[in-house]
Amino acid sequence: MGIKDNAEEWRVTETKTPFVGNKTSVVTDAVVMPDGSTVTRDYQVHPGSVAVLALDEQDRVLVLKQYRHPVRQRLWEIPAGLLDIPGENPLRAAQRELYEEAHVKAEDWRVLTDVYTTPGGCDEAVRVFLARDLSDVEGERFEVSEEEADMELARVPLDELVRGVLAGDLHNNCLVVGVLSLAAARAAGALDDLRPAQAPWPARPFEV
Structure with missing residues (x-):
């Protein structure tokens, strides 16, 4: 029997929501x-996200550099975004983010990995897709605003990103997880064994 996470839910005697924001909220549970014994646990409730590791024919990954105010840094990242609608199909959301942020579409989609970003204090779940067979989107481009209006786009060789992650130069969680997962899958000759793009996602159930 292989190692595997499992669902489990301890009894909650009281729940409060001291903060409700535009996209997320904070919940206080008595667990x-x-x-x-009963203890108090505060955590952020999050709709979930998708991210896209887009790999071109020259073995380069599409990345973007964006200002992230909470950490006061401009971080290199892969295209990503929130699941804005409850039950939204994650593949459709990922395709939208790749188009909106990079003006690119992909013909080959696989699930690279699923992660909880910070399960000790937030329930955010992220599905990271591998997208291949890329092409630029012709025609009208999506209008960006706020931090996204200042983004820098680049295509960087996968091996260079791996070195940057291991050197401590790259810190975005989706980029780190995606890059290392892809490198591991390729080293194991398992790219063709990656899950299909519409594979079930218990953390954020959806309809195909």
Whole structure:
């Protein structure tokens, strides 16, 4: 039997929502521990996200550099975005983000990995897709605003990104997870074994 996470839910005796924001909120739960004691746990409730590791025929990854105010840094990232609609199909959301942020479409989509970003304090789940067979989108481009209006786009060799991650020069979680997952899958000769793009996602159920 292989190693695998499993669903489990401890009893909650009280729930409060002290903060409700535009996209996320903060919940305070009173959770019963295995010894019978009750403790308070505060965490962020998040709609979930998708990210796209777009790999071109020259083995380059499409990345963008964007200002992230909470950490006061401009980070190199892969295209990503929120699941804006409850139950939204993650593949459709990923295709939208790749178009809106990079003006690119892809013909070959696979699930690269699924992660919880910070499960100790947030329920955000992210599905990272591998997108291949890329082409530029012709015609009218999506109008960006706020931080996205200042984004810098680039295509960087996968091996260079791996070195940057291991050197501590790249910090965005989706980029780090996506780059290392792709490198591991390719080293194992398992790219063709990646899950299909519409594979079930228990963390954020959706309809095909």
